[in-house]
Amino acid sequence: MDIKELSIHNQDTIKKALQVLDKTGLGVIFIQDVDGKLVGLLTDGDIRRALIGDAQLNSPVELAMNRNFTSLPVETENKVILDNLTSKVKIIPLTDANGILVDYASINRLRRISVASPVLNGNELLYITDCVKTNWISSQGKYVRAFENSFEKYHGGRKSLAVSNGTVALHLALDALGITKGDEVLVADFTFAASVNAIIYTGATPVLVDIEKDTWNIDVKKIEQYITPNTRAIMPVHIYGHPCNMDAIVEIAKRHNLLIIEDCAEALGSLYAGKPVGTYCDAATYSFFGNKTITTGEGGMVVFKDERVAERAAVLRDHGMEKNRRYWHTEVGYNYRLTNLQAAVGVGQFERLDEFVVAKRVNADTYSKAFADVPYFQLPIERDDSFNSFWMYTLLVNESAPFTRDDLIHHLNLKGIETRPVFFPIHQMPPYVNFGKPEELTVSKWVSAHGLSLPSSVNLTTTELMYICQTINSFVADFKAVV
Template sequence: MERSYLLDAFDSGWISSRGEYIGHSEKILASVAGTPYAAVCSNGTTALHLALLAIGIAPGDEVIIPSLTYIATLNALYYVGATPIIVDVLDDTWCIDPTAVESVITARTKAIIAVDLYGQPADYTALAQVAKQHGLRLIADAAESIAGSLHGVPTGALADVSVFSFFGNKVITSGEGGAVTTASPDIDRLVRQLRNQGNHPTQRYVHDMIGYNYRMTNLSAAILTAQLERIDGLVSERRRVVDTYTSLIGGSNAFRLQEVSPGAVPTPWMISVRITGLDSARRDEVIQRLGEVGIESRPVFPLIQTMPFVPKEHRRSTPVAELISQEGISLPTFPQLSDDTIQMIVDALHRTLAQI
């Protein structure tokens, strides 16, 4: 249906940020996310920027984030002038450690960003308790976990505000795209105004706040609508791929899988495993050798505080995340992978480890 909807949007003449597929995609997404409000935008990073602005994060505010995440989580904080307080992750799920979060809260702390790393929902039960106790906002960076859940609650409804990414390699894609979901009409109203150059909701060319051009095009929304309409099948195929990997390598002492937390139903974006005992240099050698036989793999995200532009005062020691990042490797996870191909990849991985 993607091609059909895309051509329909093109033929309608509404190819930019107005058109019926914008509303169609938002309606379906709200249902998937379990929230009354969903606003699409240009990508996942702009979604996070909009969420931070909509909840009032301002220069000097402290926001707690995990060290093991994609750089966009950190970049969005710098966009608004906030101070990132980087903490460690849990050894089993690789998601932000609620105990570590509570240990760094100060009078300047305003929010927590949890990241559903590789599609594994963070411990929102514990995080929500911490946030409530200290009067903080809770943001879910659910860029990788659409259609996942925790204790029956969809990932889009586990925090005050949640953000998604629809980049080309995500489970659901619009080529480029993102979204903000929330149960708050005030947050939704602000997100919609901010994404549209701060334009007044009813008075055209009246801009009563600084805004941004973060709108999704109707063409992208047409693709997104088709993807969302068949989300069950797309997620099911990803889960089949990950389940097959798990059955083949789960019993090996050479590997540690990212664990599923109690009550969680992940949406596996990418199968990532730890090769136990390897340093980053040898892990990178594994990646290189797999590439030489036609198997693309990649390292687990490096720690965000190691990036050259991060000020010294924002760098923290996060030993659990450091070990996961050092040992971690992500393997091919696209839904068209056959079981035989997955077996071939796992066999090549074992041969490579034996060689080094």
């Protein structure tokens, strides 16, 4: 619903306010002055109290409106918005720097169009209810096994272990494969920090490699120049859903006797040469954070090529305790288990994986067609050997553009469209400055400065997609007219 439909002016009548409240059903309307600035909120209760007093139906709403309300700048982070939403403050208007109403947040929606939101209207509640009714809510239970079995089947029978999040999935994979202090692991400079953190957890050293200009994945042509006698593994990260060049990576790994750990956190549903990502390696990991293609809230999965390594990982996942000898610990392990409740959500989500991937690709196709003639954008690609699940539709604003990436993000925010800047290069952040040479990581730096992700939820409506595309194209057209 457009914010204009939820707003009236302070000189409009209480009768009109009642009509708007009845039509919208939100329970609150926003009151603006003649300049469009937000000056009050109005609910049914406010009107009731006013009418009990001296107000009439034809009285101006400013006599009834609540002037003591909570509002926040539209740029406010979601976490801060959530902190301000309470049992008393259920709706928060979001305004621009001039106090003009732009959007609103509630417990049910933080933005008019969010960059990513889960869809949980399948069997998730049914399966969670089953967990509660049967008391199987911890890490034991049929849904953990069912979730793991779904991934095993999807990956051609490879042993799969459900874990508590995607970061520990990476750590568990590395540890189970024997990556340790003194080892080096090659990884892209352009990724979420979890990829690198997991390497550091083992005591090994991450070695940062620049990325390709079109896929934004690790540049396979540069990998071999970083291989040393200490190199033990390569960690390809399938960024935003586009598969890495796995043929080249596998060939390099074989020639140098290296392990491969695929970080598939953003690429469930993606294919390389007709096979799922995660099947070209010694171990693959997935994340089920709330913004991923399927979610368990928090959660992860590790898929292993070697069953013996998987067995060791299962022991490490459960405190290093022997399976057949309770409370006997053979190694220093971790509590990396996933609960049956979370797995129940995962099973319901996995049942709809194909549907979700189709929706992601529809989003991507709509965006790419809408922006095909915009000379200022570099759009995401799909190579002939790949099937891109387009977890997050991400584009770059070229240097030739008469506006910056941040200009576009700000404009879309003012229009109720949430976006995200892309990752910072790993080598630029304080904990990782010793793991890469800035002069060799120029592409990741450029992509980071120019990239943004557009709304990519699987439940985006055609109307919302068209609104986003039209808003962006109108923004670009305004600059063209000036130029």
